[in-house]
Amino acid sequence: MATTTADRHADRHAGWDGRDSFGRLVIAEWTKLRSVPRWAMAMLAAVVLTVLVSVLAASGNDYGGGGPGFAIGPDGTGVRDEFYFVHQPLTGDGGVTAKVLSQTGVEGESHEWAKAGVIIKESTKPGSQYAAMMITPGHGVRLQSNFTTDRAGSQATTAPRWLRLTRSGTSVTGYESADGANWTQVGTVQLPSLPRRVEVGLFVASPVAIKIERQFGSGSVGASPTSSTARFSDVVVAAAQPGRPAPWSDQAIGGSDRVPESLLGSATQAGGVFTVMGSGDIAPLAAELDVDGVRESLTGVFVGVMIIIAVAVLFITSEYRQGMIRTTFAASPRRGRVLAAKAIVVAATTFVVGLLASFASVLLALPILRANGLAPPVFQVPSLSDGSVLRAIAGTAAVLALFAVLGLAAGAILRRSPGAIIVVVVPLLIPQLIAGALPLAAARWLMLATPAAGFSIQQTTTQRYDFVSSICLPEDGCFTTGPWVGFGVLCAYTAVALAAGFWLLRRRDA
Amino acid sequence: MDATIELQNLRKRYGRTVAVDGLSFTVAPGKVTGFVGPNGAGKSTTMRMILGLDAPDEGSALVGGQAYQRLRCPLRQVGALLDAAAFHPGRRARDHLLWIAQSNGIPRRRVNQVLELVGLAAAARRRAGGFSLGMRQRLGIAGALLGDPPVLLFDEPVNGLDPEGIRWIRGLLRSLAAEGRAVLVSSHLMGELEDSADHLVVIGRGRLIVDTSVRDLLAAASGDRVVLRTSKRSEAMTVLANAGATVAATEREQATVSGLPAERVVALLSEHGVPFSEVAAHRASLEEAYMELTRDAVEFAASPGGEA
Numbered sequence: 001m002a003t004t005t006a007d008r009h010a011d012r013h014a015g016w017d018g019r020d021s022f023g024r025l026v027i028a029e030w031t032k033l034r035s036v037p038r039w040a041m042a043m044l045a046a047v048v049l050t051v052l053v054s055v056l057a058a059s060g061n062d063y064g065g066g067g068p069g070f071a072i073g074p075d076g077t078g079v080r081d082e083f084y085f086v087h088q089p090l091t092g093d094g095g096v097t098a099k100v101l102s103q104t105g106v107e108g109e110s111h112e113w114a115k116a117g118v119i120i121k122e123s124t125k126p127g128s129q130y131a132a133m134m135i136t137p138g139h140g141v142r143l144q145s146n147f148t149t150d151r152a153g154s155q156a157t158t159a160p161r162w163l164r165l166t167r168s169g170t171s172v173t174g175y176e177s178a179d180g181a182n183w184t185q186v187g188t189v190q191l192p193s194l195p196r197r198v199e200v201g202l203f204v205a206s207p208v209a210i211k212i213e214r215q216f217g218s219g220s221v222g223a224s225p226t227s228s229t230a231r232f233s234d235v236v237v238a239a240a241q242p243g244r245p246a247p248w249s250d251q252a253i254g255g256s257d258r259v260p261e262s263l264l265g266s267a268t269q270a271g272g273v274f275t276v277m278g279s280g281d282i283a284p285l286a287a288e289l290d291v292d293g294v295r296e297s298l299t300g301v302f303v304g305v306m307i308i309i310a311v312a313v314l315f316i317t318s319e320y321r322q323g324m325i326r327t328t329f330a331a332s333p334r335r336g337r338v339l340a341a342k343a344i345v346v347a348a349t350t351f352v353v354g355l356l357a358s359f360a361s362v363l364l365a366l367p368i369l370r371a372n373g374l375a376p377p378v379f380q381v382p383s384l385s386d387g388s389v390l391r392a393i394a395g396t397a398a399v400l401a402l403f404a405v406l407g408l409a410a411g412a413i414l415r416r417s418p419g420a421i422i423v424v425v426v427p428l429l430i431p432q433l434i435a436g437a438l439p440l441a442a443a444r445w446l447m448l449a450t451p452a453a454g455f456s457i458q459q460t461t462t463q464r465y466d467f468v469s470s471i472c473l474p475e476d477g478c479f480t481t482g483p484w485v486g487f488g489v490l491c492a493y494t495a496v497a498l499a500a501g502f503w504l505l506r507r508r509d510a
Numbered sequence: 511m512d513a514t515i516e517l518q519n520l521r522k523r524y525g526r527t528v529a530v531d532g533l534s535f536t537v538a539p540g541k542v543t544g545f546v547g548p549n550g551a552g553k554s555t556t557m558r559m560i561l562g563l564d565a566p567d568e569g570s571a572l573v574g575g576q577a578y579q580r581l582r583c584p585l586r587q588v589g590a591l592l593d594a595a596a597f598h599p600g601r602r603a604r605d606h607l608l609w610i611a612q613s614n615g616i617p618r619r620r621v622n623q624v625l626e627l628v629g630l631a632a633a634a635r636r637r638a639g640g641f642s643l644g645m646r647q648r649l650g651i652a653g654a655l656l657g658d659p660p661v662l663l664f665d666e667p668v669n670g671l672d673p674e675g676i677r678w679i680r681g682l683l684r685s686l687a688a689e690g691r692a693v694l695v696s697s698h699l700m701g702e703l704e705d706s707a708d709h710l711v712v713i714g715r716g717r718l719i720v721d722t723s724v725r726d727l728l729a730a731a732s733g734d735r736v737v738l739r740t741s742k743r744s745e746a747m748t749v750l751a752n753a754g755a756t757v758a759a760t761e762r763e764q765a766t767v768s769g770l771p772a773e774r775v776v777a778l779l780s781e782h783g784v785p786f787s788e789v790a791a792h793r794a795s796l797e798e799a800y801m802e803l804t805r806d807a808v809e810f811a812a813s814p815g816g817e818a
Contacts, residue, residue: 012658013586017615020582028613035605036598323596326563327653330590331613333562333579509564 025332025341032315033345039311043349046307047357053300054361055368063291063373070285070378071127071254074193078377079147080207081126082254082280083115084265087201088246094239095166096120096200098274099180100135101231102160105206106263106277112138113467114206115282116230117163120172121199122191126254129191131172132203132282133163139467143174145189147284150467153186162234170194180234200237201248204230204265204278210469212440227263227279233272254280283468285378293374293381294392294460295477297365301396301455304357305403309424312346312407317417326510335505339412343405343498350404354397362393380461388460395457395487402454402494403428409497413504428452435475447474448481454490459483512574513539513660513692515560519569522555522716529555531716532569537694539660542687544707544724545696546800552716553696554592557665561590573661585614589654590663594646599639603630603649606638610653624652629678643670651682662686664695668702680706700800712803719803724796731799732792736767736775739788746784753778766792 017024033039073079090096096118103116117134131145133153141153141161153176162177170193174186206228213222237245250267265278319325332338362384375381382389403424410420427450435443447453456479472478479486515537522530530552537543547553558564560571562578570577573588581587597606607621625631628648633641638649647667654662664683668676683706687693697703703710710727712719720727738757740746743765747757755769767775772791779786 015617016586016620017617018583019615021615024612024615028609031605031609031612032598032601035602035609036600038600318598322598323593324598326558326561326592327596327610328613329563330561330588330592331585331610333581333584509558 022337022341025337026344028331029338029341029345033349039314042307042311043353046304046311047353047360049307050300050304050357051360051364053303054297054365055300057299058297058365058368058372061296061369061372061374063369063375063379069254072377073127073147073284074129075146075148076377077380078285079127080254080281080283080285081128081147082252083203083205083282084250084267084276084278085119085121085124085199085201085203085253086248086250086267086274086276087119087121087124087199088237088248089197090120090167090200090237090239091197091243092239092241093166093168094200094237094241095164097162097164097234097236097238098202098232099160099162099234101233101273103135103137103228103230105137106227106229110137110228111206111209111226112136113281113469114204114226114228115142116204116228116232116276116278117202118165119201119203120165120167122194124199124251124253129194130282131165131174131189131191133165133174133176133186134203135161135163141176141186142467143186143189144282144467145172145191147282148465149189150465151187151189154184165200167194167198202230202232202235202267202274202276204228204276205280205282206278207281207283207469210471212471212473225260225263225279227265227277229275229277232274232276235272235274250276252278281468284465291374291379292459292461292478293366293369293379294362294389295458296369296374297362298358298392298396298458299365300361301354301358301400301458304354305400305428306425308350308353308400308404309407309428310421312350312404313411313417313420313424315346316342316408316411317415317420320415321417329510335510336502339408339498339501339505343408346404346408347401351397351401354400355394357400358393358396362389382460386460391483392458392460395483396455399454399457399487399490402490403451406451406490406494406497409494409501412501413497424451432475436473440474443474444480447479448486448489451490451493453479453486456481456486457483513690514572514574515661515663515692515694516572516575517556517560517569518572520556520559520566520571521568522552522559522564522566529716530559530566533713533716533718534569535711535718535721537661537692537711538709539692540687540690541708542683542693542695542703542706543709543711544700544703545694545711545713546700546703547696547698547713547719549698551698551713553698553713554665555716556713557590557592557663557694557696560663561588561592583614583657585610585657585659586616587657587659588661588663589657589659590665591647591650591654591667592663592665594643594650594669597638597646597649599637601638602635603638603641603652604634606649607652607656611656614657616657620656620658624655627655628652644672644675647671647675647679651679660690661692662694664693666696666698668697676702699797701795701797704796712800727799728794728796731794731802733794734768734771735792736770736772737788737790737792738765738767738775738786739763740765740779740784740786742784745782746779746786749778749782749784750775763787 070078071081098118115134119132121130122128135141140155143151162180164175166173171188171190173188175183177183206226208223209226211222252264263279267276407424410423414420431446431450431452517534520530520533559566611621625634628651630648667679709723711721750757755767758766760766776789
C-alpha cells in the first residue's frame with residue numbers, strides 16, 4: 001500500500017521543482033507585493049506626487065539672478081571681484097614686495113577672511129585673472145589665484161608680515177617672510193593666458209559678514225558689508241626690464257552696486273607708508289550662494305519616500321496582522337531567507353519606482369528652475385548627462401530603496417504598522433523641523449547622524465570652497481561632507497536594522 | 511517519507527502559563543486523528559510547534575521522522591490550515607495560492623487543481639477579503655492541499671461552517687485518510703468529529719488525557735449497560751434484581767440495567783412473563799464519553815448548581 005501511494009505521488013508530481021532555491025522565495029515575495037492592488041496604487045502615487053511636488057516647488061521659487069555685483073571669472077562662472085586696488089602697470093617679468101604693517105577691521109571685529117597683501121592682476125576689469133599673496137585675520141598667510149585656487153602659507157595671522165609675488169611668464173610665485181631677509185616660498189600658480197602687461201600692487205578686501213539667525217520654523221540669513229584697513233611699507237615693484245617707474249593709481253574694483261559708498265575704500269600715502277581701506281571679496285560666487293539645482297528639482301522626493309516607507313512596512317506587518325506570517329514561515333521555515341527575499345523584492349521595486357520619480361522630477365523641474373533664474377553664470381547647473389546628475393538621480397532611487405528596506409526591517413522588528421512607520425518617518429522629519437533652531441554645528445551633526453543623511457547623495461555641487469563663508473544650511477539639505485558620507489550613514493542604519501530583524505525573526509515564535 | 515507525526519515529551523510555556531505540558535503521541539497514516547480538548551487546552555500551540563512556528567521549550571515534534579525546520583519543500587510534506595483568515599483581503603484567491611505554490615516549487619497548474627478541488631474555481635479571481643466564512647475555510651484548505659502532502663493538519667476546520675460545509679469537510683477528511691495520509695484535526699467539540707475521526711487524542715491543560723481509537727473509547731464509555739423500556743417497570747426490576755443485576759429507574763417506563771448482557775435480560779423477562787417494548791445495549795455518544803473524560807481537565811468549567 002505504501003509503495004503504491006509513493007508511486008502515485010511520484011507520478012502526480014512530475015515536473016515539480018524539487019530544488020531548494022532562494023530564487024523561488026524571491027518570486028513568491030514578488031507575487032505577494034504585486035498582487036495587492038492598494039500597494040501598486042501607492043507606488044504609482046509615490047511617483048506622481050514626487051514629480052508633482054517637485055514641479056510645484058520649482059515653479060514657486062525665484063532665484064533673481066543671484067543678487068547684484070557679480071563678475072564673470074576666467075572659467076566663465078560667476079565670481080565676486082571686489083577690493084581696493086593700489087596699482088601700477090608691470091610689463092614682462094618682475095614682481096612686487098611689501099611689508100604689511102597692520103590689518104584692522106573698521107567698526108569692530110575684522111572678518112576672518114579679510115584680505116590684505118600684494119596682487120598681480122591681468123587688468124582692473126572685475127573677473128580678470130590674478131594671483132595674490134595676503135594675510136588674513138583668521139587663516140594666516142594665503143596664496144590665492146583665479147578665484148578658486150587657495151594655498152595656505154604660515155599660520156602667522158598678525159602683521160607685520162613681508163609678502164612677495166614674482167612673475168615669470170605665466171607662472172607666479174608667492175613668498176612670505178617675517179623679517180624681509182629670510183623668504184619662504186608658499187607656492188607657484190599658473191595663469192595660462194596672462195598678458196605681458198599686467199597691473200601689480202597692494203589690495204585690501206573684507207567680505208560681507210553673513211549672520212545666520214535660527215529660530216523654530218524659520219532661519220534668516222543677514223548679510224552686512226565689512227571693511228578693513230591695512231598699512232603697508234617697503235613697497236617695491238621690480239621689473240626685469242628696467243624702465244621709468246610708473247606712478248601709483250588707486251581705485252575700488254567692483255562692488256559699487258552693493259557696498260555703501262563710505263565702505264568702498266580709499267588709499268593714502270605718507271612717507272612710504274600706504275594706508276589702504278577696502279571692502280568686498282575675491283571669491284567664487286557659487287560657494288557663497290549654495291543652491292544646488294538638481295537637489296532643488298528633487299524636492300518632491302520627501303513625499304514619495306513617506307509613501308514608500310508605508311508600503312514597505314505594510315509588506316511585512318500586514319502578514320503579522322492577518323496571521324499570514326505563519327503561512328509564510330510554514331512555507332519557508334528558514335526565516336532569514338524570507339526576510340532577505342522580502343528585502344530584495346521591496347528594494348528592487350522601490351529602486352525602479354524611485355528612478356522613475358527622480359528622473360521625471362529632474363527632467364521636468366530643472367528647466368523651470370532655470371527659467372526662474374537658477375542658471376549660469378551665477379549658479380552652476382550641470383547638464384542631465386553629467387555624472388553628478390546621474391549620481392543624484394540613481395542615488396535618490398537608491399535612498400528610496402534603502403528607506404524601504406529600513407521600513408521593512410522596522411516592520412519585522414515591531415510587527416505593528418503604526419509603530420514601524422513612526423519609527424522610520426519621525427527621524428526623517430524631526431531633523432528637518434528642528435535643525436533650524438539649533439546652532440549650526442549641532443544642526444549639521446543632527447542631519448548627518450540621522451537616516452535622512454542619505455539625501456546628501458542628491459548634491460551635485462562638488463566644488464565647495466572652505467575659504468569662502470558659504471550659506472550652507474543643513475535644514476535646506478546642504479551637507480558639507482559631500483554626497484557619500486551621508487549615504488553611508490543611511491546604509492549603516494539599514495544594515496543594523498536588518499540585522500536586528502534577522503535576529504529577532506529567528507529567535508521569536510511566529 | 512513516512513506519513514506520521516511524532517511528538518515526544520513536548521513542553522511549552524508562555525511566561526507563567528504552561529500551554530503544553532509533556533505531550534507525547536503519534537499520528538498514524540491512513541487515519542483521521544481527532545485532536546480534542548477544551549479551548550485553551552494547548553491544541554493550537556501544539557500544532558504551531560509541529561510546524562516549527564513556535565519553538566518547544568523541551569521535547570521534539572517530528573514530521574516523517576524529521577524536524578519541520580529541516581524540510582526543504584515543507585508544504586509538499588505537511589499541509590496545514592491554522593487560521594482561515596490568514597490572507598491579505600486585497601489579494602485575489604488565486605494569487606494567494608500562487609505565492610504559496612511558488613515558495614515551494616509547486617507548478618502554477620496545481621493552483622487551479624486545488625481551487626477546483628475545494629470548489630472555489632469560480633471565485634479564483636475574486637479578492638479574498640470579500641469571501642464568506644465558508645469560502646475562507648475552503649481557501650485555507652486549498653492552501654493546505656497545494657503541496658499534495660502525505661501529512662495534513664487542520665485546526666478547527668469546521669468552525670463557523672454551515673451544515674453543507676461541515677458535511678463536505680467530513681467527506682474530505684475521510685477521503686484524505688483513505689488515500690493513506692496522516693490527518694490531524696483539532697476541535698473543541700467532540701461531536702464535530704463523531705463521523706469522521708478514527709482515532710482520538712484528548713488533551714486538557716496541556717496534558718494528554720487519552721490516546722485511543724474511537725471504537726475503544728465508545729465501548730468503554732458505554733460499559734455493559736442495557737436500556738429497558740417496559741410498562742411494568744417495578745415487576746421487571748424485581749425479576750432482574752433477583753437475577754443479580756443492578757437496576758436503576760431512569761425515565762418513566764424506563765430503567766438501566768447493569769451486570770447482565772442484553773440476551774439474558776430478554777430471557778429473564780420472557781420467562782417471568784413481564785412485557786417490554788425495548789431492550790437495547792446502551793450506546794454512549796462521543797460527546798458523552800468526552801465529557802466524562804475531561805470533567806477534571808476543563809479549566810474554566812461552570813460550577814455545578816452555580817455554587818461558588
